[in-house]
Amino acid sequence: MRSTFAMLDDVVYRLKAAAALLHISENTLRNHLRDSGMEIQRANKKNPASPAVRLFTIADVFALARWRRDQELVKPLSSEPIVIAVDLIKGGVGKSTTAGELGIQLSLLGYRVLMIDLDVQSNLTQLMGYESDLTIDEAVQNDLDEDAIVTGTFATICGQYMESKSGRGTRMADVSAVIKYPFSKNGPALIPSDTFLGDLEQAFTYAKGNRELVFRNLFKDAAAGNVPGLAISDYDFVIFDCPPSISFSSTNAIAAADLVIAPIRMDSFAVKGLSRLVSEINGLSERSPEVRPQLLILPTHYSTNITRVSRMQQQLQAYKTNLSPTVISTSELFPKTQENYLPLTLQMPTAAPVSEYRLFTEFLLSVVTRNQKKTRTTKAEAA
Ligand SMILES: Nc1ncnc2c1ncn2[C@@H]1O[C@H](COP(=O)(O)OP(=O)(O)O)[C@@H](O)[C@H]1O
Numbered sequence: 001m002r003s004t005f006a007m008l009d010d011v012v013y014r015l016k017a018a019a020a021l022l023h024i025s026e027n028t029l030r031n032h033l034r035d036s037g038m039e040i041q042r043a044n045k046k047n048p049a050s051p052a053v054r055l056f057t058i059a060d061v062f063a064l065a066r067w068r069r070d071q072e073l074v075k076p077l078s079s080e081p082i083v084i085a086v087d088l089i090k091g092g093v094g095k096s097t098t099a100g101e102l103g104i105q106l107s108l109l110g111y112r113v114l115m116i117d118l119d120v121q122s123n124l125t126q127l128m129g130y131e132s133d134l135t136i137d138e139a140v141q142n143d144l145d146e147d148a149i150v151t152g153t154f155a156t157i158c159g160q161y162m163e164s165k166s167g168r169g170t171r172m173a174d175v176s177a178v179i180k181y182p183f184s185k186n187g188p189a190l191i192p193s194d195t196f197l198g199d200l201e202q203a204f205t206y207a208k209g210n211r212e213l214v215f216r217n218l219f220k221d222a223a224a225g226n227v228p229g230l231a232i233s234d235y236d237f238v239i240f241d242c243p244p245s246i247s248f249s250s251t252n253a254i255a256a257a258d259l260v261i262a263p264i265r266m267d268s269f270a271v272k273g274l275s276r277l278v279s280e281i282n283g284l285s286e287r288s289p290e291v292r293p294q295l296l297i298l299p300t301h302y303s304t305n306i307t308r309v310s311r312m313q314q315q316l317q318a319y320k321t322n323l324s325p326t327v328i329s330t331s332e333l334f335p336k337t338q339e340n341y342l343p344l345t346l347q348m349p350t351a352a353p354v355s356e357y358r359l360f361t362e363f364l365l366s367v368v369t370r371n372q373k374k375t376r377t378t379k380a381e382a383a
């Protein structure tokens with residue numbers, strides 16, 4: 001029985017691909033295997049005629065990423081998670097793809113990642129291996145165990161949280177059952193979405209206090225240990241995949257975010273969507289000065305031979321300081337990832353679009369590190 005729709009048993013990597021996934025050299029990986037004592041299966045175990053090359057499973061790779069972290073081979077970040085909202089009002093621009101690939105890449109670097117699907121379309125949930133509306137009977141028919149079933153969403157958690165704040169004296173129940181681990185506990189965590197996520201918008205209208213800051217306050221309370229089952233401080237990154245519509249959820253995600261990533265389709269007319277996002281961020285900062293997320297624009301569906309691309313590039317010059325120096329090219333490989341219930345990074349570690357997401361991940365980390373240095377300096381100056 002499987003615990004997600006992905007055919008994880010069929011996915012194995014040779015040394016070169018495993019090293020690429022972990023962003024390390026093959027030699028370093030060999031040394032890690034020696035030092036960690038981890039046993040990796042050999043190809044000739046199943047078929048004695050094949051060469052005895054090592055075959056890494058997805059769980060092996062995430063176990064190695066975690067081992068690297070435990071050995072302090074991963075650059076430490078701040079103790080509170082860095083919250084990222086992937087947002088743009090338009091659909092089909094690459095939000096869910098970016099949230100998923102980035103989440104996987106950061107996990108492979110040894111960071112602890114929580115992805116939160118805020119879209120009832122559940123594209124991110126599917127990319128991670130789940131059919132959101134699957135019932136227990138359907139699971140059994142598909143040879144899936146109960147881990148494959150979505151038993152709650154961020155609406156479950158926020159609904160209970162808002163209720164507990166309503167002054168009616170209700171206590172929050174443990175929410176840990178909502179959180180999924182599609183690639184073993186060493187891999188990223190996911191708060192999935194299903195049809196009931198729609199209830200969240202409704203719940204906001206009854207919320208006490210500032211309705212824009214519910215997620216932000218929830219994380220503060222979780223960090224103080226007041227949200228049973230959500231150990232938010234264990235994570236280095238929280239990544240929100242926002243819906244393509246104006247909603248309290250997206251506004252809340254932006255208000256909770258340190259970074260807002262706006263994927264921009266280079267073969268489209270998306271600059272208006274971007275200016276709307278900028279004014280939403282500015283409006284939030286005016287109303288709540290502690291909200292000051294940094295905007296990063298990621299060009300997607302990039303291609304050198306479309307005339308529209310060069311016009312878009314010119315228009316984006318107005319946002320030069322927010323523009324990622326790396327882009328994501330158009331690739332036929334992405335649309336298949338959802339059918340296979342597996343992010344491209346894990347499907348084809350050495351494919352060209354994967355290395356583009358890898359470069360973007362490195363850029364994002366350089367921004368995060370720079371910001372943390374700045375914060376430290378400002379704190380030191382203030383002291
Ligand atoms: N760089 C790309 N090139 C080609 N297709 C892409 C690319 N990025 C995403 N896609 C595909 O485009 C569709 C929409 O992407 P998605 O990430 O779901 O967008 P959004 O979340 O903004 O609606 C999906 O089928 C996805 O696989």
Ligand SMILES: [Mg+2]
Nearest residue numbers: 095096119123
């Ligand atoms: Mg989406």
